[in-house]
Amino acid sequence: MPPFTELAARSHYSFLEGSASPRTLVAAAAALGIEALGLCDRNGLYGAVGFMEAARAAGIRAIIGVDLDLDGGDRLHLIARHRGGYRQLCRAISAAQLAGVKGQPRLRLAGLDPAVATTAGVAAPRRRRPTLPPPERPAALRPTAGPFPRGWPGLPSTTLLADGEPATVDPADLDGCTVLAGGPESAITTALVRGDLRDATRRAEQLRDLFGRDRIALLISHHRHPGDSWLAAQMALLARRTGLPLAASSLPVHANHGDKPLLDVLTAIRHRTTLDNAAAHGLLLPNAEHRLRSEAELRGLLADHPEAFDVAAHLAMQCDVELDFTESRFPGFPVPPGETPFSVLYRLCQESVQRKYAPVTRAVAARLQRELDVIEKTNLAEFFLITWDIMRFAREQHIPGQGRGSAADSIVAYLLDITRVDPVAHDLLFERFLHEDHQGTPDIDIDFSTDHREQVLQYVYDRYGAERTGMVANVVTFRPRMAMRQVGAAMGFPEPLIDRLAKSVDGWYMEEITKGELRSPLGHPPSGGVSSGDMKSPALTSLAWKQFYEILGQIEGTPRHLGIHVGGMLVTGEPLVDVAPVERATMPGRVVVQFNKDDVEDLGLIKMDLLGLRTLSAIAECLDLIEQSTGVRPDLDALPLDDPAVYASIQKVDTIGLFQIESRAQQQSLWQSQPREFNDLIVQVAIIRPGPIQGDAVNPYLRRRQGLEPVIYLHPSLEPILAETMGVVLYQEQILRIVMEVAGYTAGQADRFRRAMNRHRSRVEMEELRDEFVGRCNTCSGMPVEVAAQIFKGVAGFAQFGFCKSHAAAFARTAYETAWLRLHHPAPYVCALLNAQPMGFYHPSVLVEDAKRHGVRFLPVDVTRSRARCTLENGEVRLGFNYMKALGPTARIACEEAAVAGATSLRDFWRHTLLPRRAMENLVLAGAFDAVERGRHRRELLWELKQVEESLPPRTAARREAGAEAPEATRRPPRGRGAVAGSRLGDEAHAVRRLDTDPPPPLLEVPADAPPLPVMDERTRVLTEYALSEVSTGRHLLSFIREQLTSLGCRPLATIRDLADGTRVRVAGLVIARQAPASASGFRFFTLADEDAHLDLIFRPDVVARTRRVANHNPLLMVEGRLQNERGRVNVVVEAVTGLDGDGVPLQKDESAPVRGAPPSHDYR
Amino acid sequence: MTELLDGSVEVRGADPATPEALRTEAGWRRVERIVTRWVVDTDWWRRPIRREYLRCLLAGGECCEVYRDLDAGGWSWSRRYD
Structure with a gap:
C-alpha cells in the first residue's frame, strides 16, 4: 500500500490563516495514520524547522513546501523534492518578499501571463485588497475599535498593494520543486468555479508546459461544501483534458474539528473585525471540514478519484529534504597562510x-x-x-x-x-x-x-x-494580555470591559491566570470591577464568556506577526x-x-x-565626563572588585540608578543579603528573577544567608553543587550539574535540559524529561523517587526564567562598576544616566532627587549654557535641552548651536533657532532666558514672545508653526557619541526649519510694553519646571506642602525608620513606582517619595481590591498602615489610602485629581 | 427560483443520515436521489449552527433541500426549487 499522504497542510505560521502549530499538525497526522505530511504555509517557511523536527520524532515523512501568492491573484503550491528544491523555494520566496511590502509579496512566473489568471483575454485590473462595505448593523453588535489599529471598521482596506514590478522567477529555476496547482483561490480553481473550463484548461496547460508534465499535479479536495463534489469532478475533467495527474489533499488549515472557533477568531483578528461582521461578509469558513482527515474519510469523499491518492503518495516519496548546513x-574567516x-x-x-x-x-x-x-x-x-x-x-x-x-x-x-x-x-x-x-x-x-x-x-x-x-x-505570539484584547474585540466584547480584563491580568502564560481572575463578570466581576454599563452588551452572555476563556487557552503561543x-x-x-x-x-x-x-x-x-x-552608553559617557573634568579616565577593566565603600553603599541599599540592583524587590533582598563580596553580587543579580521565585528559592536563601534557618539539602549528593548558594538552586549551571552529577547524564545528554531552559516552550520540553530524570536519579544516586521528583519540580519551575551564573556574573560586574562610578563620581554618573534615558527602574526625577541627596547640584536649562544633552558645569549638572518638552532631537541641536553662538536675547535666540512657538514658550517658562534677559521676569518675556509672534508676517508665522516645510534644510541629529539621547519627553515639535546658508529673515520688531504681570513665585516656578522638564533643579514638590501634610498628621518618610515595628503610621508622598508582580499572589507594591526619602508600601489583596481606584489614579497619596521595621528596613503594610490634591488637601472617597507637575510613576506588572 | 421553507420534516430510512422518503403536504415522497450534501458548522459564538444539508430529488421530479441538526438530530425543511 502506498503511504497515505497529506501534501499541503497549513499551520499557524501562515499568520492568522491557520490555527494549528506544526507540532499539533504532526500529532494529529500521526493519530490519523498519515505517513507523509507536507507543510505549505502562506509565502513562507517560518515553521519548517520545527515541523521537520516534530515529524522526525513522530516517524512521519516531512515535506517542505509553500503556498505562494502570484501576481494577478493566482496562487500556487510548491513542494521541494530535495535540498536543491528547498534552496529554490527559499530563493523564490525571498524574491517575492523583497519585491513586495510586508505581508504582500509579489512574484511572477516567467512565461505565465498574469492576465490568464483572471479572465481570458482581459487584462487583470490592478489588484486591490477586497473592499467590502460593512452592512448596517445594530449598534449593539458593532465591534469595538479599541485594540485594533486605526482604520475601523477594519475590514480590508482599499490600500493599493505595493507598486513597482514584481519579482520574476523562471520556472526552470524551480526544477527541484513539484507544483501542486488548483489549490484554493488559485486561478485554475477560480476559473472552474465560474464555469470557465476553457480558461482553466489554458492555465493548466501553460503551467504544464512551463514546469513539465512530471513536475506538476492538480490538487483535488473536498470540504463538504455544496459544490465540492462538482468541483472535484471538474478538476478530474481538467486533469483528463490536460493529461495532468490528480493529487488528493484535504488542504487542511486546522488540525481537528474543535479548532474551528480558534480559526474563526484568528480570521476576525486578521480582518480587524468582529466574528459577527466577519460572518456577515462571508470571511469565515462555513464549516469545520478544512482539517486533517484520515485516509478512509478522504477516500469516502473522493470515492470517484482513487488514483489521486496514489499520485499524492508518489509525489511524497519523491521528496527527501534534509536541512543540514x-x-x-x-x-x-581569513587566516594567514599556513595557519x-x-x-x-x-x-x-x-x-x-x-x-x-x-x-x-x-x-x-x-x-x-x-x-x-x-x-x-x-x-x-x-x-x-x-x-x-x-x-x-x-x-x-x-x-x-x-x-x-x-x-x-x-x-x-x-x-x-x-x-x-x-x-x-x-x-x-x-x-x-x-x-x-x-x-x-x-x-x-x-x-x-x-x-x-x-x-x-x-x-x-x-x-x-x-x-x-x-x-x-x-x-x-499571542500572550494573555494581547490575546484578551484581540479575542475580546473579535467576540464583540465592550471595549471598557476588554481594557479592564487586560489590565487585570499579570501572568505570562494563560495557565498562570487563574480562573478566578477571569470569572464571568455576570456573576463575579473580575478584579478591578466591571460596571453594570460594561455588561449591557448582548455579546456578553455566559456562553460567550465560556468560549472566550476556551479561545484564550488555545490561542496562547499562536503567531501573531513576524x-x-x-x-x-x-x-x-x-x-x-x-x-x-x-x-x-x-x-x-x-x-x-x-x-x-x-x-x-x-x-x-x-x-x-x-x-x-x-547602561553601557551611560558608563561610556560617564567615563568621558570624568576624563574631561579630571583629565584621568578610569580603567574599568582594571577596577578591583573589592572596594569596601562600594559594598557599604550597597549594604545600605543606596542603589537608585545602579544596574540590576535598584528595583524595589532588589532593594528588599539587598537589605537581607547584605553583599560583602563580588560573589554575593552575582547571587543578588540572579536571585530576583521569576525562576528562583517560582522555584521557591528566594526566601530560603535569604533566611539562610541571615542565619535564620539551617542550610539543608534534599539529598547529600546535592551539597557539592548547591553549597555556594546555601542549598537552593539559583543558577542554570547548577541544574546542569545536578543532571550530570546526580542523575548521571553526559554533557551531551544534559543538553536537552539546556535547550529546554533556553526555549519559550521550555515547560513542555521540560515536562518530557521528568520520568527519565527521576529514574536516573534513583539509579545513579540511589535517590528515593519522591525526592527526585521533588528536585525535578524545583528544577522545572526554575528553568523557565532562571539565569545562568555566567550571565549573572557579567551583569554583576556591570552592577559593581555602576556602583563604583556613582559612589566616586556621582555628578558625572547621574549626568550620563539622564542622557541615557529611558532606562532603568525609576523616572529621571527620582534619579535627580536621589542625586541631590548625595550632594549633586543641578542647574536649570539655560539658553546660554545648556547643550543638547545634559552636561557637567564646574561639577554641577546642567540640564540639557533634552529635558525640555516640545524640543525634538533636531530642535535640541538648533538650540545648542544658538547657545554656542552666544545668543544675547530672546529675539536673537529665536532668530537662530526658528523654533515653534510652543517650544519658545516652554523655554521662557522654564527660565531658560533668565540669564540673557536679566531683570525681566518670565511672564513679561512670554508677553514679548507673543508680541513678536503677532507682529510677524502671516506667511512666516504659518511656516514657523508648521516648522517643517524644508526637509532638506532640516538637520539630522548625529549618530554615535554626541548623539542626542532619546527622550520620553515628547518629540512633537522636533521639526525645525533651518537655513544653513543665509541668515534668517529679521523679525519685525514692534515695540510693545507688557502690561503689569505678576511675578512667578518659587512654587510656581518649580511646578512649571516639573511640568516642562519632569525634573526639578530646585526644591522638591512636596516641600511646598509639608506644613499641610504635617497638619494632616503625616510624618516625613525619613523619620519612619526610627519607629518601632508594628507602629501605626500615616505618611504621604508621590507615587514613583507601582508593581503587581505575577508571582506575588495578588499583593501589590508601591514606592512613595517625599523630599528626603522613599518608602515601600505593601498592599494585601483585600486592600488592593478596596483601594484600587484611589491608589491607581492619584499621584499624591496619604497612606495609613502598620510599620514593618526589620533592622532598619521599613515597609508600611497599607490599611487605608486617601488621594491628595496638589495642595495636600484630602480628596473625597474614590475621587482622583491630577497634581500639577507630579512626574509620572513607573508602573510594572 | 426557490421557496424558503421552515419547520420540521418527517423522514424514513434505514440510515439516520440518509432519508429514503420525506413526508410532504401530499404525503410520503420517495427520495430518488441525493444530488449533493454539505455541512454547515458556524455561529458557534452566538447561536451555534451545526447542520448537514441534503439536496434531494424526490419521486415525481421535485427538488428540495432539507437539513439535519447535527446536535439535536431532527430534520427540517430548508427550501424547495420551482
Whole structure:
C-alpha cells in the first residue's frame, strides 16, 4: 500500500490563516495514520524547522513546501523534492518578499501571463485588497475599535498593494520543486468555479508546459461544501483534458474539528473585525471540514478519484529534504597562510592567558586546554574568531561592549576579550556553554552601548557581505494580555470591559491566570470591577464568556506577526537565500530571515546576539565626563572588585540608578543579603528573577544567608553543587550539574535540559524529561523517587526564567562598576544616566532627587549654557535641552548651536533657532532666558514672545508653526557619541526649519510694553519646571506642602525608620513606582517619595481590591498602615489610602485629581 | 427560483443520515436521489449552527433541500426549487 499522504497542510505560521502549530499538525497526522505530511504555509517557511523536527520524532515523512501568492491573484503550491528544491523555494520566496511590502509579496512566473489568471483575454485590473462595505448593523453588535489599529471598521482596506514590478522567477529555476496547482483561490480553481473550463484548461496547460508534465499535479479536495463534489469532478475533467495527474489533499488549515472557533477568531483578528461582521461578509469558513482527515474519510469523499491518492503518495516519496548546513555554516574567516582557524585561535589564547593570568596556574592551563579540545572537536574555532573579530572592531572604535550569557562560562571567550568575567575565579561551568557533543553553535550574546550598536551591525554587514548576513526573526505570539484584547474585540466584547480584563491580568502564560481572575463578570466581576454599563452588551452572555476563556487557552503561543529578534544576526557560509527565505526589515537594506533563533540554533548556523544596553552608553559617557573634568579616565577593566565603600553603599541599599540592583524587590533582598563580596553580587543579580521565585528559592536563601534557618539539602549528593548558594538552586549551571552529577547524564545528554531552559516552550520540553530524570536519579544516586521528583519540580519551575551564573556574573560586574562610578563620581554618573534615558527602574526625577541627596547640584536649562544633552558645569549638572518638552532631537541641536553662538536675547535666540512657538514658550517658562534677559521676569518675556509672534508676517508665522516645510534644510541629529539621547519627553515639535546658508529673515520688531504681570513665585516656578522638564533643579514638590501634610498628621518618610515595628503610621508622598508582580499572589507594591526619602508600601489583596481606584489614579497619596521595621528596613503594610490634591488637601472617597507637575510613576506588572 | 421553507420534516430510512422518503403536504415522497450534501458548522459564538444539508430529488421530479441538526438530530425543511 502506498503511504497515505497529506501534501499541503497549513499551520499557524501562515499568520492568522491557520490555527494549528506544526507540532499539533504532526500529532494529529500521526493519530490519523498519515505517513507523509507536507507543510505549505502562506509565502513562507517560518515553521519548517520545527515541523521537520516534530515529524522526525513522530516517524512521519516531512515535506517542505509553500503556498505562494502570484501576481494577478493566482496562487500556487510548491513542494521541494530535495535540498536543491528547498534552496529554490527559499530563493523564490525571498524574491517575492523583497519585491513586495510586508505581508504582500509579489512574484511572477516567467512565461505565465498574469492576465490568464483572471479572465481570458482581459487584462487583470490592478489588484486591490477586497473592499467590502460593512452592512448596517445594530449598534449593539458593532465591534469595538479599541485594540485594533486605526482604520475601523477594519475590514480590508482599499490600500493599493505595493507598486513597482514584481519579482520574476523562471520556472526552470524551480526544477527541484513539484507544483501542486488548483489549490484554493488559485486561478485554475477560480476559473472552474465560474464555469470557465476553457480558461482553466489554458492555465493548466501553460503551467504544464512551463514546469513539465512530471513536475506538476492538480490538487483535488473536498470540504463538504455544496459544490465540492462538482468541483472535484471538474478538476478530474481538467486533469483528463490536460493529461495532468490528480493529487488528493484535504488542504487542511486546522488540525481537528474543535479548532474551528480558534480559526474563526484568528480570521476576525486578521480582518480587524468582529466574528459577527466577519460572518456577515462571508470571511469565515462555513464549516469545520478544512482539517486533517484520515485516509478512509478522504477516500469516502473522493470515492470517484482513487488514483489521486496514489499520485499524492508518489509525489511524497519523491521528496527527501534534509536541512543540514553544517558543511557551509561559516562565512569564512581569513587566516594567514599556513595557519588554520584553530591555530590562530590557539595562538590568541596563549598570548592572552599570559597577560590575564600571570602566572598561569595549573587549573587555568587545564581549563584552557579542555576548552580548546572541545572547540577543536566541534570545529568551532572559526566561530570564536568571528566573534573575537567583532569585539576587536568594537574596541578599536572605542565602543563599549561585553559578552553576557553563557559565553561568560568560557575561558576562551574571556581570553579573547569577548567576556569580562574570569570563569576560573568564579567557578563557571563550561558545559553550560559548550561541550563536545554540542550540535550547532553555542550562544554568544554581546551587549554594546545602545548608541553604538548600529556601528557594530554595519561592520558585520560590511565584513561578510549583505548577501550572507541577516537578522533573525522573532515570531510574536499571542500572550494573555494581547490575546484578551484581540479575542475580546473579535467576540464583540465592550471595549471598557476588554481594557479592564487586560489590565487585570499579570501572568505570562494563560495557565498562570487563574480562573478566578477571569470569572464571568455576570456573576463575579473580575478584579478591578466591571460596571453594570460594561455588561449591557448582548455579546456578553455566559456562553460567550465560556468560549472566550476556551479561545484564550488555545490561542496562547499562536503567531501573531513576524518581528525581528532584538539583536540576533545570522551570518552564513552560503548566500542567505539558499539557507532560509528572507524578508524586508524595517531598516532599508536590511533583511530578516524567516527562522527564529531556535530554528537557527537547530540548524547549526552561526548566530550572534548583538544587543544594545543603555547602561553601557551611560558608563561610556560617564567615563568621558570624568576624563574631561579630571583629565584621568578610569580603567574599568582594571577596577578591583573589592572596594569596601562600594559594598557599604550597597549594604545600605543606596542603589537608585545602579544596574540590576535598584528595583524595589532588589532593594528588599539587598537589605537581607547584605553583599560583602563580588560573589554575593552575582547571587543578588540572579536571585530576583521569576525562576528562583517560582522555584521557591528566594526566601530560603535569604533566611539562610541571615542565619535564620539551617542550610539543608534534599539529598547529600546535592551539597557539592548547591553549597555556594546555601542549598537552593539559583543558577542554570547548577541544574546542569545536578543532571550530570546526580542523575548521571553526559554533557551531551544534559543538553536537552539546556535547550529546554533556553526555549519559550521550555515547560513542555521540560515536562518530557521528568520520568527519565527521576529514574536516573534513583539509579545513579540511589535517590528515593519522591525526592527526585521533588528536585525535578524545583528544577522545572526554575528553568523557565532562571539565569545562568555566567550571565549573572557579567551583569554583576556591570552592577559593581555602576556602583563604583556613582559612589566616586556621582555628578558625572547621574549626568550620563539622564542622557541615557529611558532606562532603568525609576523616572529621571527620582534619579535627580536621589542625586541631590548625595550632594549633586543641578542647574536649570539655560539658553546660554545648556547643550543638547545634559552636561557637567564646574561639577554641577546642567540640564540639557533634552529635558525640555516640545524640543525634538533636531530642535535640541538648533538650540545648542544658538547657545554656542552666544545668543544675547530672546529675539536673537529665536532668530537662530526658528523654533515653534510652543517650544519658545516652554523655554521662557522654564527660565531658560533668565540669564540673557536679566531683570525681566518670565511672564513679561512670554508677553514679548507673543508680541513678536503677532507682529510677524502671516506667511512666516504659518511656516514657523508648521516648522517643517524644508526637509532638506532640516538637520539630522548625529549618530554615535554626541548623539542626542532619546527622550520620553515628547518629540512633537522636533521639526525645525533651518537655513544653513543665509541668515534668517529679521523679525519685525514692534515695540510693545507688557502690561503689569505678576511675578512667578518659587512654587510656581518649580511646578512649571516639573511640568516642562519632569525634573526639578530646585526644591522638591512636596516641600511646598509639608506644613499641610504635617497638619494632616503625616510624618516625613525619613523619620519612619526610627519607629518601632508594628507602629501605626500615616505618611504621604508621590507615587514613583507601582508593581503587581505575577508571582506575588495578588499583593501589590508601591514606592512613595517625599523630599528626603522613599518608602515601600505593601498592599494585601483585600486592600488592593478596596483601594484600587484611589491608589491607581492619584499621584499624591496619604497612606495609613502598620510599620514593618526589620533592622532598619521599613515597609508600611497599607490599611487605608486617601488621594491628595496638589495642595495636600484630602480628596473625597474614590475621587482622583491630577497634581500639577507630579512626574509620572513607573508602573510594572 | 426557490421557496424558503421552515419547520420540521418527517423522514424514513434505514440510515439516520440518509432519508429514503420525506413526508410532504401530499404525503410520503420517495427520495430518488441525493444530488449533493454539505455541512454547515458556524455561529458557534452566538447561536451555534451545526447542520448537514441534503439536496434531494424526490419521486415525481421535485427538488428540495432539507437539513439535519447535527446536535439535536431532527430534520427540517430548508427550501424547495420551482
